[in-house]
Amino acid sequence: MRKAATIRDVAREAGVSVAVVSRVLNDGTGPVAPHTRERVVAVMERLAYRPRAAARELQQQSTTTIGLVLADLTNPFFARLADRVVWEARARGIHVVLLTTQEDPHLESDSIDTLIERSVGSVIATPTGGNVEKWARLAQLGVNVVFVDREIEELPDIDVVTISNELSAEVATDHLLRLGHTRIAFISGPETTSTGRARVTGFRSAMHRAGVAVDERFIQSVPFRGTSGSDAVSSLLSGPIRPTALIVGNTAQVRNALSRVQQSSLSLPQDLSLVVFDDNPWTELVSPPLSVVRQPIDMLALHSVDLAYSRLKGSISDGARRIRVDADFIQRSSSAAPTT
Amino acid sequence: MRKAATIRDVAREAGVSVAVVSRVLNDGTGPVAPHTRERVVAVMERLAYRPRAAARELQQQSTTTIGLVLADLTNPFFARLADRVVWEARARGIHVVLLTTQEDPHLESDSIDTLIERSVGSVIATPTGGNVEKWARLAQLGVNVVFVDREIEELPDIDVVTISNELSAEVATDHLLRLGHTRIAFISGPETTSTGRARVTGFRSAMHRAGVAVDERFIQSVPFRGTSGSDAVSSLLSGPIRPTALIVGNTAQVRNALSRVQQSSLSLPQDLSLVVFDDNPWTELVSPPLSVVRQPIDMLALHSVDLAYSRLKGSISDGARRIRVDADFIQRSSSAAPTT
């Protein structure tokens, strides 16, 4: 394959100037005689001409691409989020560069570097919790950053779109309390993440409000990666006092937690009530179907892209936005009144 | 926010020429006095200087971004594929622009247009089956296209990375035949996709080889989207003769199919043996755990990115490659000898 045709080749071949070709390329920039346009288009077709995005971006300072930094596409929650973000982005004519951190701050740091070099206009990210200065720097460099699902409290100037984590945990806890449970355990994400902290807070306040003492051994903050969920369940079930109900507020560990429960001799919901965060394709397929807190992923995606896009176009006033959407609680058969 | 610092700013500020700065940037290009280097690095840090990827790409003809066109991120198979592709791409220092088609040829067509404008170097895609000319044109424009998971036979010049679909279906079928089943049903993807066709072919040839007649009503090719899987199961179970075993070779419809089976009065595997295509996080969580054909997603991703990258670097001879990797069959408890 010979070297690609440039705008100049097209111009020469069509017997016009590059300016004209440029105009037909992004029509609206200036006037072009219909007949001339036709000829130019024909030549572009014939030469299989393709404008170089690099040259274009270099020239016109702006970009139509945003970065999407997700923790882990293996988690259905993030996968669906990615799906919706791509969808919303397409509706606005912008492109999405996808990066993953695998929950690893080092990889996240690399991703941020990449994003800086790529000179994307905006970034939508689920931060690991580390790299505080780095995120700050990215934002300071003029990149519009939007945190979604999680946030970093030390960075109050960055837009945030999350569900009401605290409230969601309260609702889930209230549900179990109302059923009559008092020995409720909670498995959450790491303390380094806003979701991990907020959900525990919600759990505590619901318990407190109900006048039920919290057994500290019943609160387990575990990493997103690895099999920490299984271990947490084992530890909870092997203690001197066993919980009668369990909330898993760590979406990435629901699978491992459930798996371990299934391996135990306990049956749901007779011996243990279970409520998990995040609804996904299989929560209804297992037996019994799981009671869940369903995150409105569409809304998260919509608002994040909206923010990213608005900032890109400058059609939004300064000052960080914090958008909070409510999650739904869906009761299914994995939670019931305690039998003991 | 002031405008970003350029290489020239750094040069001026450090009292050197841009050439020197460029050299320290990509060290190895030329000699730089240690002392000078230090000073330049310091200035770069101070000015928060970041090289512009666009300018760099413009200068050195190459692009470091590839397009990834997936059918549906909601399907765990594609989500995991995306995860691995991003991972492999990162390892090679290239970026991934993500697009989805939702199995819709129109959206796919749009995506191809986007890809043309973006001037990505390579594209990894799971084609819907339509847009044959359009894919051809993209390839002709000099974009290295790699089809993964599915292929389009009319485009033999395009690289392909798939699992051995025919063989996988045969293995699954043989498994059931060996257990003693003869009334085996098969739900596959649409006839318009290579996977849909190949898996049915494999199913047929296994049946034929075993000398078992195929009941045509037992073969259902259904769309990836919608609830076609449920309907197919209903239709299979309500017929005059009921199958004793079912293979679902349509990864997107496994969920719906299983759900419908659960709603029926049949219990697995006593009344019906079930084997599904694609292993994923929940196949082992449902009861009974499902026998599956596991696709080696890592390998699919590795080879596709490898091809995309090699073509980008020109470090590979002409002529389309067709890479075929074997899938694993994993027996679990959803398949057993027929009880009738």
Next chain:
DNA sequence: TTGTAGGCGTTATCAG
């Protein structure tokens, strides 16, 4: 309606 020319930020080629 069309053409000319300068510049976007880097890298690379030569002279110093």
Next chain:
DNA sequence: CTGATAACGCCTACAA
């Protein structure tokens, strides 16, 4: 070792 300077492909005033 370092410094000018010419590309790279495109857009966009400003002229014609």
